[in-house]
Amino acid sequence: MASTSATQTDGLLLDSDMGPEAVKRLPAGALPLLAARIRAFLVEKVGAAGGHLGPNLGVVELSIALHRVFDSPWDTVLFDIGHQGYVHKLLTGRAGRFDNLRQAGGLSGYLSRAESSHDVIENSHASTVLSYADGLAKARRLAGESDRAVVAVVGDGALTGGMCWEALNNLGAAPERPVVIVLNDNMRSYAPTIGALADHLQHLRSTGPDSIDWLVEAGEGNNKPRAGAGSDSGDGADRVSSVGHHRRDDSELTGPLPVARNLFGLLGFAYLGPVDGHHLPSLEEALSMARDLRRPVMVHAVTVKGRGFAPAEGDAADCMHAVGVLDPATGRPRTGGDVPSWTSVFADELCGLGERHEDLVAITAAMPGPTGLARFGERFPDRFFDVGIAEQHAVTSAAGLALGGHHPVVAVYATFLGRAFDQVLMDVALHRLPVTFVLDRAGVTGPDGPSHHGMWDLTLLGAVPGMRVGVPRDATRLRELLGEAVAHSEGPTALRFPKASVSADIPALERHGPLEVLHRSAARDVLLVAVGSLAGPAVEAAQYLEERGIGVSVADPRWVLPVPPELLELALQYRLVVTVEDNTRAGGLGTAVARAVADAGSRVPVRVLGLPGRFLSHGTRSDILAAAGLTAKGIASSVLRARADRPHVGAGQ
Ligand SMILES: Cc1ncc(C[n+]2csc(CCOP(=O)(O)OP(=O)(O)O)c2C)c(N)n1
């Protein structure tokens, strides 16, 4: 085999237009150098911009092998979540675009059909990939294109999500639809993956192919047992890699397939593995076999999250799952102010409440660290539950805990609550159960793009009978509202706060029930109703307008949904009401206030300020809020425009 010089490899492989064909043409001997170059590239670019470093370092060889064995985009290679798609992007002509990774107008941190025909799933919510694969495989078969492979890459964490098992139930029963599932098993979500599935994967990893007791040959159904493949059964099996992928001679590919005695084999999948997910020859062998089997198959690849970058591999917390700007030499964060985050205020307060309320329990869906529940779990291990990436289960399990006399706190990112809306509505609210939902990353999150903005929770929760939604404007109100929420036993409550440094405290001038007045004008011109952290910009806007002779008062309802009667009473005293929320305008607080004012028979105009009713691309939180007019300047401009539209409306009309 001709040796490939480093220069040629370097020059050829990470050019901005390098595509899968170039990767296929590479001699096997050049691949370790390609992998090393990709790792160095990832550390440099993700260290400079922030992003998902650990997950992508773990799939370098897997992504190379996928693009050498399959012909994307003729074959479809799907990634679950897509946070581990950087290497795929590098191998599909986008190496030159990583300098503005996750920045407005730049490369998305997830897959993007606008970027490439090689990208399919844009949704970053976990556990969807097998269902997409099921649908695509059906479409390929109906089009007579079953020769186009459908490959689904799913993580061990995502496999704890219920949707995966709904899809496996369908895929395993359809031998005529040859979906290739690639399980990227790095034993972690953020933290180590929990549950019986994780235990089963550990069994498969630790016992190697001998764990595959070839029970019976498929097809004729004869019951001739076969020795464990990969052992010294003398059946010609030989290990291709250290982890234990075994090799069968070609005759076995055409003959009836044995059934592996493991979860996937018993569900109808051929099982190939465990394969060393960093050993390229084994990966290419297993993926080629999977491709040629022409039936549903699970390739179990064992990888290391953060592989090849010591600070990530050794990071016990989360293997640098998602990082900010780093020093590539040390892996240490370059930024990181000392202003506490909303999450840290919540984490501390919940621990304090846990001391005072023995009925308090906490539930996370595989995100103890990012949601702040890890501290509660360390303090109260018996009252803390990580259920895996399983928000639907988290919510209904919380309902069960509430039925058992506890007050569960379910902490999830706001965007992921949508996954469990039916459970919130029918398993919790219908039974009027005391469950508190704490929605972190509410509103615009920024670099994680459209499926990560938490911009629909007020709309969803506003439709839930008996649900009370609190939105703190600062740390003091977060502590107050959390205490009020866990003391509320007549039904569910929810609190939401953004991915940001916590806002400076804004004292109240007056208190009317749950509502606080933050800025009072003698003239009852305009009432600004500010939701949560937008109170600061609203007060700033009011001060700006007051200097220009326009009387603006600012109210913070604190408990925003259902609309407090005190808010309606106040609104009816003004000539114009303007609501401001970090939520889609479609059906949030503003819509509820407008409806309450109309239902009261009043003609006071209500102008709703919020996020536009469309998907918002990635960028910084501040830029996206500014573009939506949700800054002091934007709010002031909107008030001026609203007044100009209705110059003569009197108070209380
Ligand atoms: C429904 C949902 N819940 C939570 C998350 C947050 N999240 C992003 S990546 C991740 C861990 C995924 O673990 P795994 O599937 O094993 O992939 P890995 O990061 O290990 O490659 C989680 C929980 C999500 N994207 N979707």
Ligand SMILES: CC(=O)[C@@H](O)[C@H](O)COP(=O)(O)O
């Ligand atoms: C992919 C995923 O869902 C998260 O890892 C996402 O990147 C949010 O991370 P933050 O915790 O930085 O908001």
Ligand SMILES: [Mg+2]
């Ligand atoms: Mg994982």
